[in-house]
Amino acid sequence: xxxxxxxxxxxxxxxxxxxxRKIAQFILENPRSILDSTVNxxxxxxxxxxxxxxxxxxxxxxNGFQDLKVRIAGDLVKPVEQGYRDIxxxxxxxxxxxxxxxxxxxxxxxxxxxxxxxxxxxAVQTLLPAQNVHFFGxxxxxxxxxxxxxxxxxxxxxATAFTDTHLVATIIANASKEDVVFCISHSGETAEVIKxxxxxxxxxxxxxxxxxxxxxxxxxxxxxxxxxSYSGEAAFRSGATSSRLAQLYMIDILFxxxxxxxxxxxxxxxxxxxxxxxxxxxGN
Amino acid sequence: xxxxxxxxxxxxxxxxxxxxRKIAQFILENPRSILDSTVNxxxxxxxxxxxxxxxxxxxxxxNGFQDLKVRIAGDLVKPVEQGYRDIxxxxxxxxxxxxxxxxxxxxxxxxxxxxxxxxxxxAVQTLLPAQNVHFFGxxxxxxxxxxxxxxxxxxxxxATAFTDTHLVATIIANASKEDVVFCISHSGETAEVIKxxxxxxxxxxxxxxxxxxxxxxxxxxxxxxxxxSYSGEAAFRSGATSSRLAQLYMIDILFxxxxxxxxxxxxxxxxxxxxxxxxxxxGN
DNA sequence: TAAAAATGTTGAATTATAATTTCAATAGCG
DNA sequence: CGCTATTGAAATTATAATTCAACATTTTTA
Numbered sequence: 089x090x091x092x093x094x095x096x097x098x099x100x101x102x103x104x105x106x107x108x109r110k111i112a113q114f115i116l117e118n119p120r121s122i123l124d125s126t127v128n129x130x131x132x133x134x135x136x137x138x139x140x141x142x143x144x145x146x147x148x149x150x151n152g153f154q155d156l157k158v159r160i161a162g163d164l165v166k167p168v169e170q171g172y173r174d175i176x177x178x179x180x181x182x183x184x185x186x187x188x189x190x191x192x193x194x195x196x197x198x199x200x201x202x203x204x205x206x207x208x209x210x211a212v213q214t215l216l217p218a219q220n221v222h223f224f225g226x227x228x229x230x231x232x233x234x235x236x237x238x239x240x241x242x243x244x245x246x247a248t249a250f251t252d253t254h255l256v257a258t259i260i261a262n263a264s265k266e267d268v269v270f271c272i273s274h275s276g277e278t279a280e281v282i283k284x285x286x287x288x289x290x291x292x293x294x295x296x297x298x299x300x301x302x303x304x305x306x307x308x309x310x311x312x313x314x315x316x317s318y319s320g321e322a323a324f325r326s327g328a329t330s331s332r333l334a335q336l337y338m339i340d341i342l343f344x345x346x347x348x349x350x351x352x353x354x355x356x357x358x359x360x361x362x363x364x365x366x367x368x369x370x371g372n
Numbered sequence: 373x374x375x376x377x378x379x380x381x382x383x384x385x386x387x388x389x390x391x392x393r394k395i396a397q398f399i400l401e402n403p404r405s406i407l408d409s410t411v412n413x414x415x416x417x418x419x420x421x422x423x424x425x426x427x428x429x430x431x432x433x434x435n436g437f438q439d440l441k442v443r444i445a446g447d448l449v450k451p452v453e454q455g456y457r458d459i460x461x462x463x464x465x466x467x468x469x470x471x472x473x474x475x476x477x478x479x480x481x482x483x484x485x486x487x488x489x490x491x492x493x494x495a496v497q498t499l500l501p502a503q504n505v506h507f508f509g510x511x512x513x514x515x516x517x518x519x520x521x522x523x524x525x526x527x528x529x530x531a532t533a534f535t536d537t538h539l540v541a542t543i544i545a546n547a548s549k550e551d552v553v554f555c556i557s558h559s560g561e562t563a564e565v566i567k568x569x570x571x572x573x574x575x576x577x578x579x580x581x582x583x584x585x586x587x588x589x590x591x592x593x594x595x596x597x598x599x600x601s602y603s604g605e606a607a608f609r610s611g612a613t614s615s616r617l618a619q620l621y622m623i624d625i626l627f628x629x630x631x632x633x634x635x636x637x638x639x640x641x642x643x644x645x646x647x648x649x650x651x652x653x654x655g656n
Numbered sequence: 657t658a659a660a661a662a663t664g665t666t667g668a669a670t671t672a673t674a675a676t677t678t679c680a681a682t683a684g685c686g
Numbered sequence: 687c688g689c690t691a692t693t694g695a696a697a698t699t700a701t702a703a704t705t706c707a708a709c710a711t712t713t714t715t716a
Contacts, residue, residue, distance in 0.1 A: 105692060123442050124435070126674055137694040142676055151408070153675065154441070158407050161445035175628055181489050181496075184628050189484040192621055193477045200473040205465050212465075231519045235616070238512060329624055332519070333476075333617055340472050340613055341465075348463050389665060410701055421667040426703055437702065 093159030094119060096148045107140040108147055119160055120182070127153050188329075195330035196337050198317030202301055203341070211296055211312050212345045215245070218268040218294075223249040224256055224284050225272035232272050232298075232335045239343045243350075253280050260284065263293045270296045274316075274331050276304020285309040298338055300331065314338055376485025377443030378403060379601065380432045383486075383585045391424040392431055403444050411437050431587075433488055433597070456614075472613075479614035480621050482601030486585055487625075495580055495596050496629045499529070502552040502578075507533040508540055508568050509556030516556050516582075516619045523627045527634075537564045544568065547577045554580045558600075558615050560588020569593040582622055584615065598622055 097112045104112055114134035115122050122130055131138035145156050175187055215221060221240055223233035230251050237249035250256050260269060269288040273281040276299035288295050289309060297310030300317075307313045316334035381396045388396055398418035399406050406414055415422035429440050456478060457471050499505060505524055507517035514535050521533035534540050544553060553572040557565040560583035572579050573593060581594030584601070591597045600618035 107693060124438070127676085128674075131694085138675080139677085139694060140692095143692090154408070157438070157442065158445040161442040162449040165446045165449050175632060177632055179632050181492050181625075181629055184632065185484055185487055185489075185492075185625050188621065188624050188628060189480050192480050192617075192624070196473050196476050200469055203465075203469055205469075208465050208469075228519075228522060231515055231522070234518065235512075235515045238515070329628075333620060336617060336620070337472065337476055340476070341469050344459055344468050344472060344613075345465055348459060348461050348468065391666060411703085412701080415667085422702080423667060423704085424665095427665090 092163070093148075093156055094163045096150075096159070100148060104144070104147060107136040108144040110134045110136050111140050111144045115160070119164060123157060123161055123164075191330045192333050195317060195334040199315075199334040199337055202315055202317055204315075207312060207314065208341065208345065211314060211342060212349065214268055214294055214296065214312060215270075215342070216346055216349060217266065218245070219264060219266035220246040220248065221268045221270055222256065222259055222263070223247060223270045223272065224281060225249075226251055226278060226280055228332060229272040229274060229278070229281075229335070232332065232339060233270075235336060236270070236272075236339045236343075239339065243343070243347060245346075253284065256284055257287060260288050260291055260293060263288075263291065265292065265294075268294045268296060270298070271306055271310065272298045272335065273304075273306045274300050274335070276300060276302075276306040278306070281306055282309065298335060314342075376447065376482070376487075377432075377440055378447045379482055379485055380434075380443070380585065383601065384432060384587075387587050388428070388431060391420040392428040394418045394420045395424050395428045399444070403448060407441060407445055407448075433491075433599075435490075475614045476617050479601060479618040483599075483618040483621055486599060486601055488599075491596055491598065492625070492629065495598060495626060496633065498552055498578055498580065498596060499554075499626070500630055500633060501550065502529070503548060503550035504530040504532070505552045505554055506540065506543055506547070507531060507554045507556065508565060509533075510535050510562060510564055512616060513556040513558060513562070513565075513619070516616065516623060517554075519620060520554070520556075520623045520627075523623065527627070527631060529630075537568065540568055541571060544572050544575055544577060547572075547575065549576065549578075552578045552580060554582070555590055555594065556582045556619065557588075557590050558584050558619070560584060560586070560590040562590070565590055566593065582619060598626075 094116060097116055101109060101112055101116075111130065111134045114130065125133070126138075127141045128138035130141050134140075141153060145152050148156065150156055150159075175184055179187075221236075223236045225231075225233040230249070233249040237247040240247035248256075248259065250259075263269070269284065271281050271285050276297070282305050285295055285297070285306060286309060294312075295310045296312045296314065297306050298314045298316065299307045301315040307315075316331060316338055378400060381400055385393060385396055385400075395414065395418045398414065402417075405417075409417070410422075411425045412422035414425050418424075425437060429436050432440065434440055434443070456475050459468055459471055463471075507520045509515075509517040514533070517533040521531040524531035532540075532543065534543075547553070553568065555565050555569050560581070566589050569579055569581070569590060570593060578596075579594045580596045580598065581590050582598045582600070583591045585599040591599075600615060600622055
């Protein structure tokens, strides 16, 4: 019942009469397009008739056009992708969606593989007792910082995520020993982040970094170093497409790790948050 | 166009009216049998009518019965998915990392499967000529809005992503017909987002929504509806862990789709951005 | 709280569309 | 030249999709 339609066409190609072969060739070249075409449309596009399409189905030993359609739909289910692939001009939406999914998944998998669990444990143990956590990242990394801030606030952990270097400097200048500065920079070389980290170090505030895997100024400065996999990041010179997902993945792990350690407290905090939002929304 | 039919049915099951739900359930129980049944046969077998089958297809956002058939044919050739798994108290770091990776990957895969490529195309064609794109989302969805804004600015597309409802109202009140309002809300029921959308609609501004798959106030209001898969989102009642990745994935696809259509322009814009950042950083 | 109005849901009947068959015309072949 | 195979337009049949009146449900109003 399942798939094999394209293979059938290929095998049969030579022994088919001219009109049917035209159809077969057309389908092999545009397998996707036949899924939402009618028999007659295909006939015309392949410069022959709709009747030839039906005859082709019979020649293949199938019951009819629907049968062929279903088999080809099965053939077109994407193969599992591996590795990173860039996107070319004029690429189809379908192909973009596939490649993007594949790249995103790959970056998460790669990041999972390089996790240093001792370092992760140290991060959790540092963050749990912290009074305030100051996330800092600029540009694309600020998105991650904001996400982390939101998550931390949910479990009743004070958190900031400003972009203004001067403001952050002020905060660090007045930070207590119970505070943690958490710096995010994919490259690990963002000037502002390096400055903020240096300041924190000088002031004796605990520091955690999240950068791409490998040596970098930011990572070397931080007390605890977390990494995301440095993937090709080919995708369209865009600088921050799948790396961003890997960073969020690391934030999730941190958040969930902290949450499981203080399970009851977390559940309670999250339910309270939900209540509060409902109150704002519905007023009761 | 690829598969995901069964997932769609599963996601939608609860919000369907009785007759359509009967059909959905029947199909989920006998996916294979629908491949060579007619609309009426299915209707009768599920103890309702053929009309309900067609209505179900429309409810899923598909064009018709053939569309559903093709997607289910795709589902039947691939191995069964793992599904989502929640995290328990005192779970090991390793296990958290694994489950989180697995859930994240699943949500991206599921989202890929339910993409409606015609709707995506319409979104791209609406966004490309837009003068300004106003992203709007609050709470966790604002993170996504900000991410989208950054991406759009990179390709020289004016974009905003404010949280202040009054401010956004002002913007929409003064928006031109060439502007687009892009609303993000996982639940699709965020009051502020509904208000903003209604205002935009009233003002005749084009609207795009990004919500979880299924019927929702936000989606019904928008001209163009994009979806992420509504997964169990079990992960620790946290409300926004892997759904966020799926949303970012959709933003990536939109961005890359727009970028490939105007490839040279994009490359140039991105290189200029890089230059500008280097200038700020190194001063030369 | 009951009645009325509005809204949503249903499947039988109808219409529209697409798949399949028929058949006369034509091409290929010994 | 006569036989057989192939072809596509037209007819037929099957199927998908829409319409609509009846019914059910929810919401509004008095």
